[in-house]
Amino acid sequence: MSPAIHLAQQPEADELLGRSPLAALVGMLLDQQVPMEWAFSGPYTIATRMGHDGLDAHEIAARDPEAFAALLSEKPAVHRYPGSMAKRIQQLCRFLVDEYGGDAEAVWRDAASGKELLDRLEALPGFGKQKAQIFLALLGKQYGVGPEGWREAAGAYGEKDCYRSAADITGPESLAKVRAHKQEMKAAAKAAKASGAGSGSGSGSVSGSAKSTKNTGN
Structure with a gap:
């Protein structure tokens, strides 16, 4: 089935x-x-x-x-x-x-x-x-x-009971949770980029955070 x-x-x-x-x-x-x-x-x-x-x-x-x-x-x-x-x-x-x-x-x-x-x-x-x-x-x-x-x-x-990606979408409610997670990751990446500007710190984590949001849609 x-x-x-x-x-x-x-x-x-x-x-x-x-x-x-x-x-x-x-x-x-x-x-x-x-x-x-x-x-x-x-x-x-x-x-x-x-x-x-x-x-x-x-x-x-x-x-x-x-x-x-x-x-x-x-x-x-x-x-x-x-x-x-x-x-x-x-x-x-x-x-x-x-x-x-x-x-x-x-x-x-x-x-x-x-x-x-x-x-x-x-x-x-x-x-x-x-x-x-x-x-x-x-x-x-x-x-x-x-x-x-x-x-x-x-x-x-x-991971169980997480809402990170398409793997966790089972309906409209879980879709909304994944979108919310994506927005949180975008905000975190933006904040990290702003705080690290000019110092060179955090550049690796910014890249990783940004990449982690790509596959959940816009």
Whole structure:
């Protein structure tokens, strides 16, 4: 049975995220510099415009890049930067075809540990450590993917009863809590930057705080 996902806050889009591992990966890839709901509704929009009820890594990888970019750019656009994100999605799908036979779920299906799964996720095009940890936490918390040590590998995003990222969104109430956390992190980063101006102190922590807010939407 597919998990009940509420990341897009749209029934059809969330249903696709629940049954399609590739849609979940693409949604996570898109979750950058746009509101989370916009990002995670992207896979459904792409599938619909391609005339399908799901996504296929082989088909996306083989699409003409300009045509695929145009598909994402149609109004309403799939992302604030549809052209660059179209390239990233195709890069991801080509990697999945080359390394996993186009089977997105194979990325985590037989992972023996949280560390191994994190390494696999970090190897995906467009997935840095933070995005990989958030997606690992999402898999563990909502998709029932729990190799030994997954919470530790996911870092702070794997903690129970926290509201840090997309991994913790189960409905409107939790979405509001994640947004509130993001605003707190932004405020803390701004304050740290102001207090450290000219002294050089705190620059590392400012960078880390700012980065920690990117994937929860604007």
